[in-house]
Amino acid sequence: MDFLTIAENAKKASVEISGLSTELKNNALQKVAEALEANKDKIFEANKEDLEQAKKLVESGELTQSVFNRLKLDENKMRDMIQGVKDIIKLDDPVNKYLLKRELDSDLKLYKVSCPIGVLGIIFEARPDVITQISALAIKSANAVILKGGKEASNTNRQIFEVLTEALNNAKGFPKNVINQVYSRDDVAKMLEAGEYIDLIIPRGGNNLVKYIKSNTKIAVLGHADGICHIFTDESADLNMASKVIIDAKTQYPSACNSVETLLIHKNFKHANELLENLKNAGIKLIDKPDSWHFEYSDKILAYKFVENVDEAINHINKYGSGHTESIITEDKANAEKFMNLVDSAGVYHNVSTRFADGFRYGFGAEVGISTNKTHARGPVGLEGLTIYKYKLVGNGNIVDDYSKGIKSFHHKDLEI
Amino acid sequence: MDFLTIAENAKKASVEISGLSTELKNNALQKVAEALEANKDKIFEANKEDLEQAKKLVESGELTQSVFNRLKLDENKMRDMIQGVKDIIKLDDPVNKYLLKRELDSDLKLYKVSCPIGVLGIIFEARPDVITQISALAIKSANAVILKGGKEASNTNRQIFEVLTEALNNAKGFPKNVINQVYSRDDVAKMLEAGEYIDLIIPRGGNNLVKYIKSNTKIAVLGHADGICHIFTDESADLNMASKVIIDAKTQYPSACNSVETLLIHKNFKHANELLENLKNAGIKLIDKPDSWHFEYSDKILAYKFVENVDEAINHINKYGSGHTESIITEDKANAEKFMNLVDSAGVYHNVSTRFADGFRYGFGAEVGISTNKTHARGPVGLEGLTIYKYKLVGNGNIVDDYSKGIKSFHHKDLEI
Numbered sequence: 112m113d114f115l116t117i118a119e120n121a122k123k124a125s126v127e128i129s130g131l132s133t134e135l136k137n138n139a140l141q142k143v144a145e146a147l148e149a150n151k152d153k154i155f156e157a158n159k160e161d162l163e164q165a166k167k168l169v170e171s172g173e174l175t176q177s178v179f180n181r182l183k184l185d186e187n188k189m190r191d192m193i194q195g196v197k198d199i200i201k202l203d204d205p206v207n208k209y210l211l212k213r214e215l216d217s218d219l220k221l222y223k224v225s226c227p228i229g230v231l232g233i234i235f236e237a238r239p240d241v242i243t244q245i246s247a248l249a250i251k252s253a254n255a256v257i258l259k260g261g262k263e264a265s266n267t268n269r270q271i272f273e274v275l276t277e278a279l280n281n282a283k284g285f286p287k288n289v290i291n292q293v294y295s296r297d298d299v300a301k302m303l304e305a306g307e308y309i310d311l312i313i314p315r316g317g318n319n320l321v322k323y324i325k326s327n328t329k330i331a332v333l334g335h336a337d338g339i340c341h342i343f344t345d346e347s348a349d350l351n352m353a354s355k356v357i358i359d360a361k362t363q364y365p366s367a368c369n370s371v372e373t374l375l376i377h378k379n380f381k382h383a384n385e386l387l388e389n390l391k392n393a394g395i396k397l398i399d400k401p402d403s404w405h406f407e408y409s410d411k412i413l414a415y416k417f418v419e420n421v422d423e424a425i426n427h428i429n430k431y432g433s434g435h436t437e438s439i440i441t442e443d444k445a446n447a448e449k450f451m452n453l454v455d456s457a458g459v460y461h462n463v464s465t466r467f468a469d470g471f472r473y474g475f476g477a478e479v480g481i482s483t484n485k486t487h488a489r490g491p492v493g494l495e496g497l498t499i500y501k502y503k504l505v506g507n508g509n510i511v512d513d514y515s516k517g518i519k520s521f522h523h524k525d526l527e528i
Numbered sequence: 529m530d531f532l533t534i535a536e537n538a539k540k541a542s543v544e545i546s547g548l549s550t551e552l553k554n555n556a557l558q559k560v561a562e563a564l565e566a567n568k569d570k571i572f573e574a575n576k577e578d579l580e581q582a583k584k585l586v587e588s589g590e591l592t593q594s595v596f597n598r599l600k601l602d603e604n605k606m607r608d609m610i611q612g613v614k615d616i617i618k619l620d621d622p623v624n625k626y627l628l629k630r631e632l633d634s635d636l637k638l639y640k641v642s643c644p645i646g647v648l649g650i651i652f653e654a655r656p657d658v659i660t661q662i663s664a665l666a667i668k669s670a671n672a673v674i675l676k677g678g679k680e681a682s683n684t685n686r687q688i689f690e691v692l693t694e695a696l697n698n699a700k701g702f703p704k705n706v707i708n709q710v711y712s713r714d715d716v717a718k719m720l721e722a723g724e725y726i727d728l729i730i731p732r733g734g735n736n737l738v739k740y741i742k743s744n745t746k747i748a749v750l751g752h753a754d755g756i757c758h759i760f761t762d763e764s765a766d767l768n769m770a771s772k773v774i775i776d777a778k779t780q781y782p783s784a785c786n787s788v789e790t791l792l793i794h795k796n797f798k799h800a801n802e803l804l805e806n807l808k809n810a811g812i813k814l815i816d817k818p819d820s821w822h823f824e825y826s827d828k829i830l831a832y833k834f835v836e837n838v839d840e841a842i843n844h845i846n847k848y849g850s851g852h853t854e855s856i857i858t859e860d861k862a863n864a865e866k867f868m869n870l871v872d873s874a875g876v877y878h879n880v881s882t883r884f885a886d887g888f889r890y891g892f893g894a895e896v897g898i899s900t901n902k903t904h905a906r907g908p909v910g911l912e913g914l915t916i917y918k919y920k921l922v923g924n925g926n927i928v929d930d931y932s933k934g935i936k937s938f939h940h941k942d943l944e945i
Contacts, residue, residue, distance in 0.1 A: 229902055364928075452546065458919045462925055463922070500906060502874060502908075507769075509773075510773060510776035510881045512780050
């Protein structure tokens with residue numbers, strides 16, 4: 112099927128699923144979880160084919176070992192994948208929630224109601240478990256989705272998609288074509304131009320993928336390219352706390368987007384030498400004259416710099432940061448407040464490791480991704496980020512002319528939700 | 529000053545204003561209102577110069593009379609402009625509102641707090657009153673703004689900007705460069721490419737302006753191009769109500785974006801002939817075979833079509849509409865509910881004229897514009913649409929490693945806001 116037909120079908124499906132009850136959506140998710148369980152051997156089989164191909168590419172140096180690892184589906188990942196779908200069943204339905212109920216006049220009521228966005232375009236790299244996670248999130252939030260995975264995982268992606276599609280086709284009252292998948296590189300180009308059908312693009316992958324997508328589409332993109340996080344150690348910081356937090360933020364998972372990349376130290380912090388010594392002893396390589404302050408090491412490497420005061424720290428972060436997550440270590444509440452108010456990032460922390468920037472840790476139950484956008488959704492994005500709202504207005508033949516002539520008048524009374 | 533310097537200054541100003549108290553912002557708005565009052569003669573003088581130029585262009589046919597009318601500032605418009613600023617003083621401060629307070633652990637608290645978006649780029653056509661309205665909205669929501677108005681109004685725009693700037697420079701504690709204005713066509717091109725500095729573009733003007741901007745920038749754009757609104761007269765509709773509502777929606781202000789353009793009639797509606805007769809008698813020109821169903825007449829012209837049922841009406845609207853506002857006239861509650869759930873538009877109405885789609889009528893107090901976007905803000909956008917949020921996390925040296933090793937655990941308890 113060509114891309115435009117798929118996109119048109121997805122758009123139709125997005126309307127059909129938008130009216131579906133929570134019960135029918137949860138039932139469909141339950142069928143998906145069961146089908147994955149029942150067909151896991153088929154999926155492992157398909158994954159083996161991808162792994163064999165990928166192994167050759169690793170040997171010839173065309174693929175990195177880490178991509179190979181992400182590609183591999185084992186019993187543990189399969190269990191997590193199925194559990195992930197079951198977890199989404201338990202989450203609150205994010206659509207059809209009343210955000211406002213207002214009487215404009217005695218016979219004219221306005222309702223602001225959450226609703227799905229429409230059609231999501233998902234472009235992801237090696238990890239085939241993204242398919243089930245995003246599909247489950249899309250189903251729960253009543254969005255249709257068009258998936259495009261990495262070609263290294265194409266056998267696995269096809270097999271998982273087949274299992275999902277069959278399960279959904281058999282789920283009671285569930286519309287066709289909610290979940291769609293495309294496979295070619297051409298389809299990515301078409302997806303990025305399909306603003307008529309696709310309402311939001313979500314890239315799941317490395318910097319280069321995200322940057323490429325952001326600079327090649329006019330459709331809204333939810334995500335982040337860089338994760339250049341900062342920690343500012345203020346004059347009054349506690350040495351032990353600073354050491355502990357920075358070591359966690361740099362070494363607990365160095366390639367994560369919420370790892371710290373730059374340490375700013377107040378010039379009057381008395382324990383600076385001990386702090387740097389502690390970091391070195393934790394295996395962190397320190398750089399005091401980096402080529403660029405706007406760089407994500409994704410490794411146990413940390414750039415550092417002394418600053419005059421909290422203002423210089425704030426300016427540095429707003430200039431070189433990526434708007435992801437920044438933390439101040441201080442015992443001075445006024446400085447903490449200033450930092451948290453004036454640093455323009457999705458996450459602004461006080462005496463906490465930057466690694467907490469995560470949907471599960473925030474208690475969202477599931478995560479679509481982390482956004483550094485300044486509109487729609489920012490920071491770790493849960494199900495709510497896949498919704499928008501519409502205004503429903505119910506009257507009794509009300510016309511504007513009556514209000515403009517003063518025959519009737521608005522009284523704007525908010526009702527309890 | 530060149531555009532990039534202005535943009536850099538605006539970005540700095542956006543950080544400075546983000547921490548400003550409601551009191552200081554309201555004080556600045558009060559100074560603006562007073563300065564407009566004190567300097568209105570200067571502004572009228574500048575407006576006269578623009579009108580003289582514009583008059584020549586109207587005579588030579590290069591400018592329409594309606595643009596000339598929008599350009600003209602008289603005592604009434606000046607009064608409305610000043611009152612608009614005063615009204616914004618009275619509105620709730622949309623920033624620094626807690627949207628979520630959650631204990632992740634006994635010593636780790638998460639706050640989701642509303643905050644300004646950053647720098648807004650406003651591109652508007654003839655109406656010089658847009659400057660004060662948008663500047664006041666930006667100040668209240670703590671955003672910086674770069675304005676670019678139509679060249680026909682350049683003298684008026686310069687004069688109003690001068691008055692505003694002087695008032696703000698004298699306002700207590702108010703940062704410099706919050707409100708900026710540029711004048712050349714080149715600056716528009718630079719603005720559309722300045723994603724590093726500008727977070728949101730808001731076009732205020734006709735279809736062509738909005739379409740041009742949407743297709744020439746990667747920055748998020750808030751607004752709408754077309755306003756192709758529909759009314760569906762169902763089988764069970766009341767003839768009088770249908771006539772009254774459609775006449776209001778078409779004739780009360782035909783060039784408004786929330787005027788109806790297409791009437792869909794259930795094939796079994798018994799009073800179809802009388803309805804069409806009533807519309808004709810109200811001076812509406814009816815078209816039963818339009819060249820396109822995706823067309824905004826902006827005049828007392830209405831396309832109409834008979835449909836099989838509510839489903840065909842929904843499909844027609846989702847296919848040819850612009851996602852603005854649609855209404856169903858029916859006595860059948862089930863059909864009304866179906867229509868309102870499945871029509872994918874910012875406004876879905878039951879027994880109401882489409883003309884109610886407006887921030888003031890919704891009770892927002894002020895309107896940024898009407899958005900047909902599927903992300904961030906939809907429908908009439910008030911002050912809230914100029915905000916986003918950040919996550920503040922306050923702890924006591926908390927590190928992720930403790931939670932991942934099970935030494936500590938999350939308890940995710942929501943606190944009262």
